[in-house]
Amino acid sequence: MTRYVFITGGVVSSLGKGLASAALAALLQARGHTVRLRKLDPYLNVDPGTMSPTQHGEVFVTDDGAETDLDLGHYERFTGLPATRADNITTGRIYLDIITKERRGDYLGATIQVIPHVTNAIKAFVLEGNEAFDFVLVEIGGTVGDIEGLPFFEAIRQLGQELPRGATAFVHLTLLPYIPSAGELKTKPTQHSVKELRSIGIQPDMLLCRCDRPIPVDERRKLALFCNVRETAVIEARDVASIYDVPLSYREAGLDREVLAHFGLEPKGEPDLTRWQSISERVRNPEGEVSIAIVGKYTGLKDAYKSLTEALTHGGIAHRVKVNLEWIEAEVFEREDPAPFLEGINGILVPGGFGQRGAEGKIRAARYARERKIPYFGICFGMQMAVIEAARSLAGVPAANSTEFGETAEPVVGLLTEWLRGNELEQRAAAGDLGGTMRLGAYDATLRPDTKIAEIYGTTTISERHRHRYEVNMAYRECLEAKGLRFSGLSPDGLLPETVEHVGHPWFIGVQFHPELKSRPFEPHPLFESFVGAAIVQSRLV
Template sequence: MARYIFITGGVVSSLGKGIASAALGALLQARGYRVRLRKLDPYLNVDPGTMSPTQHGEVFVTDDGAETDLDLGHYERFTGRPANKMDNITTGRIYKDIIARERRGDYLGATVQVIPHVTDAIKDFVLDGNEEFDFVLCEIGGTVGDIEAMPFMEAIRQLGNDLPRNGAIYIHLTLMPYIATAGELKTKPTQHSVKELRSIGIQPDILLVRADRPIPVEERRKMSLFCNVRETAVIQALDVATIYDVPIAYHHEGLDTEVLAAFGIDPAPKPKLERWKHISLGIHNPEGEVTIAIVGKYTGLKDAYKSLTEALQHGGIANKVRVKLDWISSEVFEAEDPAPYLERVNGILVPGGFGERGAEGKILAAKFAREHDVPYFGICFGMQMAVIEAARSLAGITDADSTEFGPTAEPLVGLMTEWMRGNELEQRAREGDLGGTMRLGSYHADLAAGSRIAEIYGATDITERHRHRYEVNRAYRERLEAAGMIFAGMSPDGLLPETVEFPNHPWFIGVQYHPELKSRPFEPHPLFRSFIAAALEQSRLV
């Protein structure tokens, strides 16, 4: 029978509940337990698919095509278990389902209310499909006291009573700020946060306290006393150099030991943490450094590219180098010469994106990489812009453009209204809703034998995750290949270009999918491993 761990947050947002949940999941996994992590998001959006990356951060896509919160990316990277659409739920999705049921008459004329109908729906989601797991970790988005989070808080409170004794515990993540003028760490914010939590009927079993310096014993004792938590269950969560240090740090502080004690599991299996120690050692002891320019449009919020930055770091781990990121807004290149920004970098990466803003800057970045033999990695939109650049500069198609930006005489990139997913035809309308109308989730691609990308993968049949509406137009394939750009990967039906490359370039690859979503610290994605290796080679030539 699964045991449940509910992780809540207080004082302020962005304390790292997602990393804490993922790290705890990894620690329990290291002790031999089977874990599942789920995210409960209080916002009214059905999913984050239509939310701005500059506000919400990255949209993480699962194999089954769900657009989810970026924390699911942390869950996958730390545990290696692929997430699915049932691992993330929002208030919007809960309400949408309830209203649909009410319209069908499923409630038999009853007045539909937050309690019990909404809370029951949340509980059903939390409990569903957990038969094969030992622990289910549920992270509640937002902070205690948020109005929109109240149904979720009430639901997990009820679950504490519904489940068997020792079937659930609560971990509360708070902030302990340092007041420089007083020279003190302050416990009061944590006290108030726990008071708010207890006022709705939830008594935390463990306090995970974020701080930028060690918490004195007296202060831990004070929080234990005023928050009604065992002193050993007041766990300090200090800042660390990299997120991959978190599991070891939390184990050192006794988090996993305290969790198992709260469930009455004694003696507990010993953890096997060698691989985490190996990763940490590699990150802190690099044998070199490379600089990668990320030319994008959401550079103001690094979380918009969270999986991407982690995948680059994984590539660095694989090559025993530190990866230094140079964030450049693509709009800069539309007013200035790219050369001063790019001539000293060892690799250029143009990530995914939507819309015309900054597109010409990305095209210029691809052109600089091609002409100066700088390793180039174009992902999704970055591949499309590289294709347009090649068409304009090499194939003589000067009006080459994307219909995403408006009508064009030469639609090198266009909106796909139908495609095959396995044996099923999927269709989208040009005027349809934006949410969930993309090619989403895992699709197969066939790689040309002997191509560089096939050599990198060591295979010709691959599966990767997609998230896009527009596709490169295969009608231009012959003209582009005659100019030197090879279509090395295609969809199994031969209709959709999946990868392009320049065979005579040191490393120039574009992919329509998002390989960063499947990279893990223990299993770096082969494309990122190879890209960083090429950047390392380029650094030796400078």
């Protein structure tokens, strides 16, 4: 029998439901159970693809081309299981599907209502395709009490009644704030949050309490009494130094044991957490450190680059070094000399982005890295800006630019209107919708065997995830390669540049795809492992 664990959140947002879900899934995996993770997002956008990164954070892309919530990145990193478009749904997607069916007449004249039509659609999504899994963990986005989340809470309430007895558990993630003047953790916000949850018909089975110190016995008993849960079901979720300590912390607090006990399952021995202990030890006890500058345009919200920062951490774990990140807003380099900001930096990473703002700053960062022989990693937009820089500075094309910024006489980067996905031709109109129309998901690439990137991968055939609307123009390949910028990887049909690198530079690589999306703490992506390794070498030269 498949068992369902519904994870909700209360008191405040950003408590870490995604991490909590991923960590619990990792613990259940370590006990030999099969798991699946799914995310329900209450916002009306069909997907986060058109949402501002400074509001929503990173858009995580799956192999099958879905633009999803960043929590799916946590799911993948903690479990090693690739997510799909079937693991994330929004209110917007549900309403779009329902309205499309209504326009077709599929409901045979029925009056369409939130209950039962919307809630039935949510339940169908939650239940679909779970036969092969022991546990399905379903995270409900937002905070209990949010009006937009009510249909989701109602749907999981109904599932609690409709699924077999003993097949569901409700875990409520909440906050125990410490009030210095009172000298104690306060339970009242959690009590009110649980009261709100119970008012819509859901009684939590476990409380996962975020706190910065141990929960005293009296407060634990008070929570159990007033929230109507067992005392053992009040689980301490204390702050930890690294997100990769969370599974170990939850194990010590007894979360996995409580979940199994709730379902009447006897633990099969102790979970094997050896690899988590190894990761934790490497993070806590680095043997050195390097400094990487991230020259981006969404640096005001670090979650906009969540997978990127984690991939750099994974590269550091592989080399047993701490990776210190220096966040630099790209627009600064449009006004000021990059040198004072990048002095002492061991590597420069220019990530993806959209729009002209900060583009010239990223170009100047690429030039600085090329001229100073500092390791440079350009991802997606970062690769395109590095190519424009080379065209302007080396290939005698001073007007080189991207059509993303408007009409240009030298479109070194241009809009992609059609491309092959396997054997299918995909097309997009220049004036078409923005949502879901990019080159999205996993695409193969062929690497030249005599290149640094092929050496790093150890193969000449790779598959990586993409999310972009513009491509480097192959018409400029010859003049660029004549000046040392090698097109080291192409799409299988040879029409689209996938990777570039500067010949003679210690480490200067640009990729059109997003390798950070496939990096794991136990399996660092080879490009990030190599980039951090190059930064270590650079640090010894400073």
